[in-house]
Amino acid sequence: MGSLAVDLFGKTLKNPVMNASGTLGYGVEIEPLWPVETMGAYVTKGLSAAPHHGNPTPRVWEERSGMINSIGLQNVGVDRFFSHYFPFFVERRCPVIVNFFGFSEEEYLSCAKSIEPHDLIVALEMNLSCPNIKKGGISFGKEASAVHAIVRAVRGVTKLPLIAKLTPEVKNLVEIARAAYEGGADGLTLINTVPAAAVDVKNRKVPLKGGLSGPLLKPVALRAVHECSQAVPIPVIGVGGIMNTGDALEFLMAGARAVQVGTATFVDPFAMPKIIAGLDCWLDASGCADISAIVGATHG
Numbered sequence: 001m002g003s004l005a006v007d008l009f010g011k012t013l014k015n016p017v018m019n020a021s022g023t024l025g026y027g028v029e030i031e032p033l034w035p036v037e038t039m040g041a042y043v044t045k046g047l048s049a050a051p052h053h054g055n056p057t058p059r060v061w062e063e064r065s066g067m068i069n070s071i072g073l074q075n076v077g078v079d080r081f082f083s084h085y086f087p088f089f090v091e092r093r094c095p096v097i098v099n100f101f102g103f104s105e106e107e108y109l110s111c112a113k114s115i116e117p118h119d120l121i122v123a124l125e126m127n128l129s130c131p132n133i134k135k136g137g138i139s140f141g142k143e144a145s146a147v148h149a150i151v152r153a154v155r156g157v158t159k160l161p162l163i164a165k166l167t168p169e170v171k172n173l174v175e176i177a178r179a180a181y182e183g184g185a186d187g188l189t190l191i192n193t194v195p196a197a198a199v200d201v202k203n204r205k206v207p208l209k210g211g212l213s214g215p216l217l218k219p220v221a222l223r224a225v226h227e228c229s230q231a232v233p234i235p236v237i238g239v240g241g242i243m244n245t246g247d248a249l250e251f252l253m254a255g256a257r258a259v260q261v262g263t264a265t266f267v268d269p270f271a272m273p274k275i276i277a278g279l280d281c282w283l284d285a286s287g288c289a290d291i292s293a294i295v296g297a298t299h300g
């Protein structure tokens with residue numbers, strides 16, 4: 001039997017599959033269907049220093065090629081997550097990546113500072129890329145100098161490994177990736193959703209503007225992973241339209257150390273366990289002893 005285990009920031013994850021932030025609630029919701037520790041790590045919904053209500057409805061829109069969301073970063077706040085939900089992951093020994101954001105540099109710093117290191121916390125994932133809020137988030141993620149400055153500032157207040165989650169909505173993503181690395185990021189998550197709109201012909205309205213996710217995004221994300229993983233010497237986590245085992249393999253071969261699954265879970269709540277089982281079968285069938293051996297295998 002081959003090994004699905006991957007090393008990420010000094011920790012060993014049992015497999016390279018995790019949820020994309022915000023697509024698996026607070027983890028407890030999936031438990032009636034499959035054990036959360038089936039995944040290599042659970043990624044939290046984006047947390048902020050204070051709780052946040054998010055945007056009015058409608059917030060999601062199904063598209064032929066995926067979905068558009070504009071949740072507006074609704075979350076219970078970082079303190080509530082740790083007092084109320086984190087014990088669930090401790091009980092199950094499930095590694096956690098804490099996604100967080102701020103509406104200002106001060107809010108990023110205060111949120112990062114408040115998160116104590118714990119043996120189950122793999123890393124903090126800084127959201128520099130939400131398309132659904134007017135200030136903060138994406139405004140930090142679009143300029144290399146702003147990315148460098150915010151990552152450096154957060155780097156200064158936490159000892160936890162720091163991942164920058166980036167938007168593809170920039171002129172030169174490789175330049176932004178380098179800025180994150182030079183600012184002190186230990187890893188990158190590529191990519192967040194791309195700005196999109198839905199049109200309701202019957203009512204002659206634009207019911208939703210938000211971030212597009214799903215299969216349409218996959219080639220865009222693969223290019224980002226492929227180029228950025230060659231440009232910076234830190235692990236890249238690939239996300240964007242991964243619907244099945246074949247898609248996950250493409251991301252790993254393009255250079256991703258791990259992958260995140262988002263929209264697929266809305267189509268099939270068992271998508272993640274199926275992808276993990278599929279990777280296991282692929283290892284056996286291909287005679288590959290270790291999934292890490294295929295990371296960046298297309299680079300040669």
Ligand code: SIN
Binds near residue numbers: 069072073130192211
């Ligand atoms: C949201 O909460 O609006 C989505 C978060 C994101 O896309 O970063």
